[in-house]
Amino acid sequence: MECNKDEAVRAKSIAEKKLSDKDYVGARKFILKAQNLYPGLDGISPMLTTIDVYIASENKVSGEIDWYGILGANPNDDDETIRTHYRKLALTLHPDKNKSVGADGAFKLLSEAWSLLSDKAKRSAYNERRNNGGIELKVPSQSGGPPAAAPAANGAHSVPKRATSKANNRNHQAVVRPPPPPVVSRRTDTFWTICHGCKMHYEYLKLYLNHTLLCPNCNQPFLAKEMLPPANLPKSTQSTAPPRHQISSNHGKTTQNPGPPPSGLNTDPSIASKAASVIKQVNDRLKREREEFYSAWPSKKREVDDESRSSSVRIPYQMTTGNGGAAGTGNFYCFSGTINNSVNRSRELNHFETRLMLMKKARAEIHTKLKEWESMEKSKENEVSQNSQTADEQEREQLAMNVPDPDFHDFDLDRTENSFEDNQVWSAYDDDDGMPRFYAIIHKVLSRKPLKMKISWLNSKTTTEFGSLDWLGYGFRKSLGEFRIGRHEVYKSLNSFSQKVEWKKSPRGSVSILPRKGQVWALYRNWSRDWNESIPDDVIHKYDMVQVLEDYNEEQGVPVSPLIKFAGFRTVFHSHTNQTEVRVIPKEEMFRFSHQVPKYMLTGSEAHNSPKDCLELDPAATPLDLIQESPEINEISQQR
Structure with missing residues (x-):
């Protein structure tokens, strides 16, 4: 094994x-090799954690560091959960x-990750950049029909990944507003x-050659056929890439780039895929109806003729195109007229109008489906939220049931809705014990x-007011000293709070x-300056429960007297009768104080057996072991 240890040291x-x-x-x-050779080698685990943090820092998600x-x-x-991960790694990576x-450097990266992810606003913005940063818009090939939009580098707008535009462009050769090419060589x-x-x-990329485009000037469709450049085009423009504006050959004016398509629909990719499915179903249904209509056209013609003669309405059953030819299958017709009157106007819907329809x-159809899906998702979210709230309430009720009842005073009466006022500081239960x-x-x-x-949680990142002990660095809570005021938030839970504290x-x-x-405070019974994360x-x-005899003094500390369980009761304590048991907690040992305990001074009138001038906690x-502890043990401790 010693030879393995030497190899492990070299690998490290x-x-x-x-x-x-x-x-x-x-x-x-190599550090994993060292671990395999000699698992007990000192410093392997902390070094492996350090390396993993650096490796994770080099990963990019949508161009963002993977915090x-x-x-x-x-x-x-x-x-x-985020806080638990940070606390665990902080204990391992702390330079001490x-x-x-x-x-x-690894601890600095960890601190930056915690600073971002512990702030709800920063975390939300980071998640949005992380989720949306990788979306790319692709321009389809010339044979696939006109694109929904060209990239922004082509000198015009970029279309977001919308359900409507994506689905329509997949199923229809829609008339689009193509952007001009960028200003390049x-x-x-x-x-x-x-x-x-x-x-x-206009000058466009050859991507749009022989496609039906929408004129930004007159807003009418036209077929993009290639032709010579206009005669009045400046030479500087002919020798370089086309400008961001279209050039008029007869008026010398310019028009702005075409704007983006209609927006406002849900941009969720899953919703977009569902919308595309709906579009396909609608198109298939319209195609079947059109085919059925034209397959039954002779009978339709006779019905139209009979109805026209009976109602004196002249409705054409066949139209001609602009060049005199008969309208082909797949065209739509627009009829207008009134009963007992001649037809006012009739014409064939052109290709562009058909597409628009x-x-x-x-x-x-998409709007209807999207509203249905959104309402279904909201109802599911509400159901999950209600179930979560019910579970939380049940958990709180369970915790409340596990707390023993006091002997005399009902402490819940001291923390009702009417107990809270502006500019108060309240203590709240932590998630440790x-x-x-x-x-x-x-x-x-x-x-x-x-x-x-509207509240703010108090927090602190230093313990310098009580010396050099890095109490927070070892993962412990700070219950006294200087605190900073955190961000504002709205809070609704009453059961989180213990008592109003002086500040x-x-x-x-x-x-x-x-x-x-x-005041009554709980002291850590086994406290030591050598405590760390491994305790x-x-x-x-x-x-141990103590009562404070004088206010804290930075030079002299604070004197405290131990409290002893009163025989025959669970939550009643009295002061120690031996004055020699009074002790002074110096400034350097102030972290002996664990938490402040709500108290009530008994007057003897609460019940026939209530002791006078005793404290009920x-x-x-109060820790459960002190409530269940036998009074005889305390009396023995008092005699000592």
Whole structure:
């Protein structure tokens, strides 16, 4: 095994050199080799984590850095899961713990990922860029019909990936407004054409040659046939790429680029594919109806003649084209007239009008289907939301049922909807062991029934006010000291809060929460300055209850007296009778304080057996082992 250890040390050295040279894939290969050779070699796991962060930072998703990959999370993870991933990696990559090469840079990348993904607005904007950044619009070939839109580089608009335009262009050779080519060097892939209605000249890519285009000037369709450039075209224009405006040969005026097609439909790719399916069904149905109509045309002709003679209405059953030929199968006819009067007007619908009619019908079908799908999706989302809310309520009810009842005082009466006021700070239960270590400042109470408040959660990234101990860096909660005010949000949950706490605003605008005289706090029983992320929970979650005797003083600390369980009760405590048990918590050990506990001073009138001048503690903020602990144990502890 010792020979394997030497090989593992050499492999680790090679991995460190490759990591310094930013060859992350090679570094990972050699650190894994070292791990396989000698799994117990010191520093392998932290170094492997560091390398994985660098590898993830080089991945790009739609041109964006994969911040989720750096945290080892997924885009669908909720905020709590993201926080868990960050906390786990932060404990491993913190420079005080991870001495690997490049650990500082990996921790910086991790901090940047957390800074972006922990902010809801930044995360939402990042997700949008990540999801939409990779969409590309393709221009179909000349044989496939006119495109929905050309890329923006061709000097005109880019069409979003819409259900209507994509489906229509797939099933119909629709009349489009093609953009002119970009301003680039001399090229041979363009041609000149003219609108026969307004005599306006245009230069387009040969992609649109022999297609029916829509004139931006007179808004009429025309067939794009190749012709010579206009005589009054400047030489500079002939020798280079066409400009962004079309040139008129007879009036010398210009027209703007054609605008984008109608918008407003859902751009979801899944909705677009469904819309395309609907378009195909509509077209197939219209085709069958048209074929049935023309297959029965002789009988239709006789019916029309009979009806025309009986009603004195002259309705033509056959029209001629502009060149005198008979109208072919597939054309549509426009009839107009009134009963007992001659026909006012009749003409054949041209190719462009036929397409417009089909597109109009298709759009109506698409809008109807989209509304149906959107309503179905909303109903599903509402159902999921209701189920989630029901599950959360059941979970809260379950947690509430698991909290023992107090002996005398009902602490829930101290935290009703009417208890909350503006500019108050309340403690809230955390997600570690359920003790109230979070704080929120209430900016404004919007309503009481139902409860709705505008609040900000208090947070802190430093512990310098109590010395050099990096308490937060080891993953612990900070329950006293200086806090910053976070972003505003609307909050509705009443059961999240424990009690109103005393606070002061510092000159720098931060919120200061420190032990005050008469308050009851829980102290970590086994607390040590050597605690780190490896300390097991069963060691951390052991507490002693104390009452603060004087306000915190930065030079002298804060004196506290232990509380002893009163015999015969679960949540009633009294002060220690031996004054020698009073202890002073110095400034450097202020993180012994775990959380503040709501209390009620008993007067003796609550019940026939209620003890006077004793403190009853809120069972929701008191560890279960202290509530269930036998009073005899406390009495023995008191004698000691």
